[in-house]
Amino acid sequence: MYTVTTPRIALHALGCKLNQAELQELTIGFESRGFQVVGPRDEADAYLINTCTVTAEADRKVRQWLRMVRRSHPRALVVACGCGVERARAQLEPLADLLVSNREKGTTVGLVASRLEARRVDPQVAEVPRHAGRARSFVKVQEGCATPCTYCIVPYVRNGEQSLPAEAVLSTVSGRIRDGYKEIILTGTKIGEYYDGRLNLAGLVQQVLLLPGLARLRLSSVQPQELSGELLSLWSDRRLCGHLHLSLQSGSRTVLERMQRQYDPAEYADALTRIRTAVPGVAITTDVIVGFPGESQSEFEESVSFCETAGFARIHIFPYSRRQGTPAAEMPGQVPPRTVRQRVACMEEIASRSRAAYEASWLGRSVQVLWEEETSPGSGVFAGTSGNYLRLLCQSDSPLQNTLEEVIPERVDSHGIWVRR
Numbered sequence: 438m439y440t441v442t443t444p445r446i447a448l449h450a451l452g453c454k455l456n457q458a459e460l461q462e463l464t465i466g467f468e469s470r471g472f473q474v475v476g477p478r479d480e481a482d483a484y485l486i487n488t489c490t491v492t493a494e495a496d497r498k499v500r501q502w503l504r505m506v507r508r509s510h511p512r513a514l515v516v517a518c519g520c521g522v523e524r525a526r527a528q529l530e531p532l533a534d535l536l537v538s539n540r541e542k543g544t545t546v547g548l549v550a551s552r553l554e555a556r557r558v559d560p561q562v563a564e565v566p567r568h569a570g571r572a573r574s575f576v577k578v579q580e581g582c583a584t585p586c587t588y589c590i591v592p593y594v595r596n597g598e599q600s601l602p603a604e605a606v607l608s609t610v611s612g613r614i615r616d617g618y619k620e621i622i623l624t625g626t627k628i629g630e631y632y633d634g635r636l637n638l639a640g641l642v643q644q645v646l647l648l649p650g651l652a653r654l655r656l657s658s659v660q661p662q663e664l665s666g667e668l669l670s671l672w673s674d675r676r677l678c679g680h681l682h683l684s685l686q687s688g689s690r691t692v693l694e695r696m697q698r699q700y701d702p703a704e705y706a707d708a709l710t711r712i713r714t715a716v717p718g719v720a721i722t723t724d725v726i727v728g729f730p731g732e733s734q735s736e737f738e739e740s741v742s743f744c745e746t747a748g749f750a751r752i753h754i755f756p757y758s759r760r761q762g763t764p765a766a767e768m769p770g771q772v773p774p775r776t777v778r779q780r781v782a783c784m785e786e787i788a789s790r791s792r793a794a795y796e797a798s799w800l801g802r803s804v805q806v807l808w809e810e811e812t813s814p815g816s817g818v819f820a821g822t823s824g825n826y827l828r829l830l831c832q833s834d835s836p837l838q839n840t841l842e843e844v845i846p847e848r849v850d851s852h853g854i855w856v857r858r
Contacts, residue, residue, distance in 0.1 A: 444553055449477035451498055452489025454624040454657045456519065458575030459542065460487050466546040477502075483514040483549055488521030488529075490590060492758035496521060496528075503532035514552050518542055523594035539595055572809045572839040573822070574618040575657075578606050578641065579625030586686075587697050587764040588729065588757065595626055600633045603641055610645055619807050619839055620653040620678075620822075621645070628656065629663025639668040646674055652841060653807060653824065658682040661700045661708035669715040678824040680720040680750075681712060688743025689736040692729050695768070702743055709747060720750035720795065720825040727784055728757040728777030731770035737780055744787050750795040750826060752788035756781050796854055799827060799846050806844050806856065808837035820853070831856050 446467050450460040463485070464474050475481050484506045489495040499521050506515050517529050518537035526536055535552060537545050579600045585592035610621050623645070625631065631638040638659075645654055655678040664683075671677055683705075687693050690701045700708075712719055725744065727737070744752060756777045759766050772780075806829050808821035819837045821829050829846065830853045831837075844856040 443473055444471065444483075445473045445475050445479070445481040446483045446485060446549065447475050447477050447479055447481040448485050448487075449502060450487040450489075451495055451502075452487075452491060452520070453626075454575055454622065455577060455580060455626055456487045456489060458577040458622075458624045459519070461575050462577065463487070463545060467549075470546055470550055481510070481513060482553060483516060484510065485516040485518065485545070485549070488517055488519040490521040490524045490594060490760075492755065492760075494758065496525065500528070500532060503529070507532065514549065516545070516549060518545055520591070520594040524590065571616075571618060572807050573620040573622060574613040574616075575622045575624050576606065576609050576613065577601065577625055578623050579628050579631045582627045582630075584699065585697075585763075587695065587768070588726065588760065590760040590763055591626060593762055598627065598630055600625075600631045602633050603636045603644060606641060607644055607648065610651070611648055614648065614650045617839065619841055620655060621651065622655045622657055624657035627660070629659040638663070639665060639671060642668070642671050642677070646671070646676065651676060653678060653805075655680060655824075656682075658684060660684060661705045664708050664711060666711075669711060672716040672719075678826070679716050679718055680722070680824065680826040681716075682722045682724075683708065683712070685723045685743070685747075686726050687729065687732075687736075688725075688740035688747075689732070690739075692732055692736050692740070695731060696726075696729065696765075702739075706743075706747075718799075718825060720827070721748070722751040722753070722826065723747075723749050724753045724755060725784060726755050726757050727780045728772040730757070730765050730768035730772065732757075732772055732780075741783065741787060744784065744791070747791075748795070749788075749791045751792050752784070754781055754784045754788060793849075796827060796846075796849055799825070799854075800848070801845060803843050803845055804829075805841060808840050808842070810838060811836075827854055829854050829856050831858055833858075 448460055448464060450456045467474055486499060486502055488499045503515060503517060515533045516535045517533040519539060522529060522536045522538050529536055535548060581595045581598040582592045583598045613621060629638055631641055653676050661683060685705060686696055686698060688702050693701055804823040806821040806823045808819050810820055812818045812820050817832055817834060819831055819833055823829055844858050846854050847857045848855050
């Protein structure tokens with residue numbers, strides 16, 4: 438354990454960008470209370486994980502991390518919060534000293550401070566630097582979903598749609614800009630449904646773009662039916678990153694119907710055309726679920742064909758994970774695991790080719806990169822993210838963290854995309 442003047446807390450998050458945004462909020466809260474926030478594998482007085490329960494694999498990773506902390510740091514306070522606590526509290530109780538639900542998350546800092554105070558660690562004394570070396574900041578604008586898909590557990594653990602008041606969002610973004618963050622990512626469960634009683638998502642983005650000092654703005658994930666002309670017109674501002682994550686889930690009309698998604702493949706394809714017309718060169722990333730209940734070979738081939746022609750910059754592939762309490766868990770025709778694995782492998786090949794084609798299309802063309810970190814201490818190799826979501830690398834004798842510059846991608850190797858500065 439550490440001295441009473443320097444309480445340390447290690448923070449970790451699994452899952453969606455909303456979880457990452459909440460982890461950053463917790464970081465700021467702990468630092469303002471006097472904690473030193475460290476990495477999830479560093480020595481600390483307390484360890485906290487913001488859990489994910491969207492798949493069985495996510496549940497397994499939560500339990501694995503908690504057990505690892507228990508073994509490695511038996512005297513530390515172990516805390517789990519978030520969606521996994523909402524869904525599987527009984528499974529996590531033996532693994533953590535403190536469980537915090539989504540409804541209680543706003544009290545996390547105080548609860549942890551109280552527990553450490555009881556252990557004679559005073560979290561109000563330390564003077565620690567804030568936000569050192571950070572370049573990109575997630576800001577939560579909304580959470581919850583009122584139109585659940587048949588496979589998704591999220592609406593049951595983040596129930597009800599709630600949009601933060603625009604004034605609160607703008608205040609948070611302004612604070613992150615003052616703290617030196619160069620890129621702001623607006624995130625939530627379903628940000629396309631943002632409405633605070635006065636502004637929709639397009640209106641909120643317009644207001645954020647008016648904030649002084651904003652260098653770059655990115656939206657996390659939207660759905661095809663949420664892409665209004667008003668929203669797409671905002672990409673005329675170059676500070677709005679040329680990247681959209683547009684979840685597909687399946688390229689088969691009948692599978693989408695069973696999922697209760699609110700679009701069909703034709704409507705999704707139309708959205709792709711509208712985005713690319715409004716934002717030339719845009720990176721469109723997506724999610725695809727393989728092995729949804731009842732997915733026939735022909736339905737899978739429809740999904741394959743759609744993904745082959747869509748030109749995605751990245752495809753995140755998820756084998757269907759049966760979540761008890763969702764309608765899909767009780768559907769007939771659960772696909773055998775071996776078939777699911779074969780289909781995942783097939784889709785991964787398509788994803789690899791699609792990503793390579795998009796990256797190759799940018800070789801020799803100028804892009805703006807935000808350099809974020811040195812890949813390993815003393816290596817002189819820095820990694821960053823372009824506005825259109827390319828992961829870029831360069832060699833530099835001087836520090837580049839948290840700087841924006843125009844570069845030209847030159848070559849791709851097994852490590853990534855290397856640039857000329």
